[in-house]
Amino acid sequence: MADVTMRIWRGDANGGDFQEYTIAQNEGEVVLDVIHRIQATEAPDLACRWNCKAGKCGSCSAEINGKPRLMCMTRMDDLPEGTVTVAPMRTFPIIRDLVTDVSFNFAMAERIPAVLPPPMPEGGYRMFQEDVERGQEFRKCIECFLCQDVCHVIRDHEDNKEHYAGPRFFIRYAELEMHPLDTNDRRDYVRQEMGLGYCNITKCCTEVCPEHIHITDNAIIPLKERAVDAHYDPIAWLGRKIRRQTKRTAAEAGVQPAP
Amino acid sequence: MTEYEHHDYDVLIIGAGGAGLRAAIEAKQRGLRVGIVTKSLLGKAHTVMAEGGMAAAMGNVYPEDNWQVHFRDTMRGGKMLNNYRMAELHAKEAPDRVYELEQWGALFDRTKDGKILQRDFGGHRYARLAHVGDRTGLELIRTLQQKVVSMGTDVFMECKVLRLVHDSAGRIAGAVAYWRPTGEFVTFRAKAVILATGGVGKSWKFTSNSWESTGDGHAMALWAGAELIDMECIQFHPTGMVWPLSVRGLLVTEGVRGDGGVLKNSNGERFMFNYVADMFRAETAESEEEADKWYADHSAGRRPPDLLPRDEVARAINNEVKSGRGTPHGGVYLDIGSRRSAEYIRRRLPSMYHQFMELAGVDITREMMEIGPTCHYIMGGVKVDADTAATRVEGLYAAGEVAGGMHGANRLGGNSLSDLVVFGRRAGTAAADYIEGGGGPVDFATGEVDAAIAEALAPFTREGGESPYDIQRDLQEMMQANVGIIRNGAELEDALVQLDGTFTERVANVTVTGGRAYNPGWNLATDLPSMITVSKTVTRGAIGREESRGGHTREDFPKASAEFGTFNLAHRVSGGTYEGEFSVARSPLLTMPDELKALLEEAK
Structure with a gap:
């Protein structure tokens, strides 16, 4: 096969630039294979983050020819002929080369109020497949953070990171909201503290999701509806006051966290 | 001695896969100060690669299943080389560990009456694997990760431990590590250390393991004075991808066979019928008709030979290829497309469908997969006490793949995820008991730190x-x-x-x-x-x-x-x-x- 030229961003927090590497390629290879071969031959200190090389761990996120993708699931022969450009995710601070500091995401994960199921009955909980499937779609998430990378709210506005969970965590909030066992009400929290309203449903996140999760349609839009209902709908508000049929906060429900 | 960043903990856990996280939860619940160190980001550990499920005799699909049958299957699968006590504890405790995951938010696939669904796997007499499609490992690690985070545990990510550190009496006193992002060194002093570092597959060319599986815990334990057992017992998983070359070794879940897929050679023959060892003959189907009936109803026939334990299947595939009945790329065929509907395959095996479609250009709902054995798992590991996961070095514990004994000479599919949570929990409990009983180092051997850093x-x-x-x-x-x-x-x-x-x-x-x-x-x-x-x-x-x-x-x-x-x-x-x-x-x-x-x- 013909050689390929890779334009790879090299540098650190102080700056950097693209460097070109021309290298042989083999049939069926993905971008990560070529990066690995560059490491093993020309640039042993070329930094890239990866683990499973099977699209299951979500470590090797990068921007390939300008598009946020997993390097391990992007076949070289699916890219247009010519130079292939590989850059780090733009939304997160650079550590080195293709590796970014994604600690924003772990900080957001820490701020999620935990799942609170009722005590487990003898013989285990009963849940039905159609009820768990809604949450299962969101639990496919491999935390590659490509959706966070592409989301304009934080990609173009650094100061929004303080109070914006981002698509990855909106699907987590949606999953918990739809969880058949959970009793914790996070609807006001996700609207007031986690910036749900900033999302203007451009669906960029859905487009880049390697797990093909319908982030916008199945998670964010229903979550917005539920959060808004919780706050504004006077009939729902009255109904809750009278009948208390919706989720309560953990304290209201008097639920002890599972052991 | 040069000054380094330093942290003090009661329990230091090395590794953030299923075993490490489960151990952390246990120690944290005892009110101890817990630090977790991982070479990667949290949630990326090799546990995430586990596909098929976790074995636990809950009896949700076959009520006649119980811990005794699970114990028996595990010992026979391990060719009786197992630490029987580990196999016994594992079989008894696995169901509780699965149910507990549901309390922490896991969403397993369900039976019609709303219980946790269980799937067939090689070597298990009954359908026994709790699962979520073919991404059970992801469910396990995410559930444990979310629990650990909600408890406010300190996690040192992208931090590589170089060596364990002793006190002057030979007890474990902590570890020395470096931060991968900066290359700066960091020392941890701890009363107890739990190794949960996973496997060793990266020493082989064709492996399903990620770069992390370099056997750090095996090596550090040995260097620190512990023993390793059964190291020769390496599991070559029968079904790894063989083409394209760049993904050779990538895992194809045993769930494909559990859900009806069969192995064929280049003559189209279901060759596994020719490889039934005497030990398994009485319980294995003799004909294709009998085997096919079994999938729908386990009382209507005996198990297909495609679902023999992994060592048997891997050797059979190896022999077919050597005998000239292999595929163009040196594997054999795995066929589910002609046996199950496309809708069924996409629902039950979504990541296999995508993996082959995107990496090999093969549509497994219509075409056969080319597969061959891949280095997958080490049964051997640190010799531990079954009940406490304690090694022979005071204060050092090991759980999960890094520990030896549980699986004997061969591990059954599905017994790994359950191993992680059963013995991860036990290691956490034992470390906490040790500390509460006054255990811990008297000092910290800085000479070992300096030597490790110099090296x-x-x-x-x-x-x-x-x-x-x-x-x-x-x-x-x-x-x-x-x-x-x-x-x-x-x-x-x-x-x-x-x-x-x-x-x-x-x-x-x-x-x-x-x-x-x-x-x-x-x-x-x-x-x-x-x-x-x-x-x-x-x-x-x-x-x-x-x-x-x-x-x-x-x-x-x-x-x-x-x-x-x-x-x-x-x-x-x-x-x-x-x-x-x-x-x-x-x-x-x-x-x-x-x-x-x-x-x-x-x-x-």
Whole structure:
């Protein structure tokens, strides 16, 4: 096969630039294979983050020819002929080369109020497949953070990171909201503290999701509806006051966290 | 001594896969200060790769299932080399560990009446694997990760532990590590250390394991004075991808066969019927008709031979290929497309569907997969006490793949995820008991810290040495060729000469370029001492075990020997490094109580 030229961003927090590497390629290879071969031959200190090389761990996120993708699931022969450009995710601070500091995401994960199921009955909980499937779609998430990378709210506005969970965590909030066992009400929290309203449903996140999760349609839009209902709908508000049929906060429900 | 960033904990956990996270939860619930150190980001550990499910005799699909049958299946699958007590505890406790995951938010697939659904897998008499499609490992790690985060646990991500540190009395006192992003060193003092570092597959060329599986915990435990057992017992998973070459070794879940997929050779023959060992003949179907009936109703026929334990299937595939009945790329075919509907396949095996579609351009709902054995799992590991996960070094515990004994000579599919949570929890409990009983180090051997740091930094200043990538590649190729799925005395001896000779010299002479901040060449250089240590013990074990049993096949000793079935091979090293003197000794198996023996007899 013909050689390929890779334009790879090299540098650190102080700056950097693209460097070109021309290298042989083999049939069926993905971008990560070529990066690995560059490491093993020309640039042993070329930094890239990866683990499973099977699209299951979500470590090797990068921007390939300008598009946020997993390097391990992007076949070289699916890219247009010519130079292939590989850059780090733009939304997160650079550590080195293709590796970014994604600690924003772990900080957001820490701020999620935990799942609170009722005590487990003898013989285990009963849940039905159609009820768990809604949450299962969101639990496919491999935390590659490509959706966070592409989301304009934080990609173009650094100061929004303080109070914006981002698509990855909106699907987590949606999953918990739809969880058949959970009793914790996070609807006001996700609207007031986690910036749900900033999302203007451009669906960029859905487009880049390697797990093909319908982030916008199945998670964010229903979550917005539920959060808004919780706050504004006077009939729902009255109904809750009278009948208390919706989720309560953990304290209201008097639920002890599972052991 | 130079001052380094330093942290103090009650329990230091090395590794953030299923075992490490489960141990952390347990220790944290006891009110202890817990630190977790991981080479990668949280949630990326190799556990995430587990596909098929976690085995637990809950009896949700077949009420006749119980811990006794699970115990019996595990021992038979392990060819009776297991630590029986670990197999017993595992079988008894796995159901509670699964239910507990649901309390922490896991969403398993369901039966029609709303219970946790269980799937068939090789070597398990009943459908026993709790699962979520074919991404059960992801569900496990995310659930544990979210629980650990909600408890406010300290997690040191992208931090690589180099070496364990003792106190002056020989107890474990902590560890020394470096941050991968900066290359700066960090020391941890802890009253107890739990190793949960996973496996060793990266010493082979074709493996389902990620870069992390370099056997750091195996090596560090050995250097620190613990013993490794059963290192020769390596599981080559029967179904790894073989094409394209760049993904060779990538795992194809056993769930494909559990859900109706069958193996075929290039003549279209379902060859597994020709490979049923006497031990499994009574419970294995004799014809395709009988096997196919079994899928719908386990009482209507016996199990298909495609679902024999993994060692049996891997050897059969190897033999078909060697006999000239392989596929164009040197594997055999795995066919589910002609046997199940496209809708069923996409629902039950979504990630397999995508993996083949995106990486190989193969539509598994219509076409057959090309598969072959891939280095997947090490049954061997740190010798531990079954009840406490304690090693022979005071204050040091090991759980999960890094621990040995639970799986004997061969692990059944699905028994790994359950192993992680059963023994991860036990390690956390035992470490907490040790600390509450006043256990812990009296001081911290700074000399060990300085030596480890000097060794780690040496490749930067060494002149004229070799690239770590070249050494790794050659080691992988040599181990694949000489210490692979089928072994013989001459090749093993040759491997040992190379390992003790040239490879030891080459590792000692590795050179790296660039700086310390996120330098993958340097990171690899610091993994090489673990990889060669593991390779030396695997090879020594394989030479010592002059028989074929489970994940250890000797063509010069093709049968299992009754004598060799009575002991494990236990390794030690003097000097605390990969350059030290390695020794192997026979370590008798525990004596099984009569009531457990009876279970194995009854079930024959």
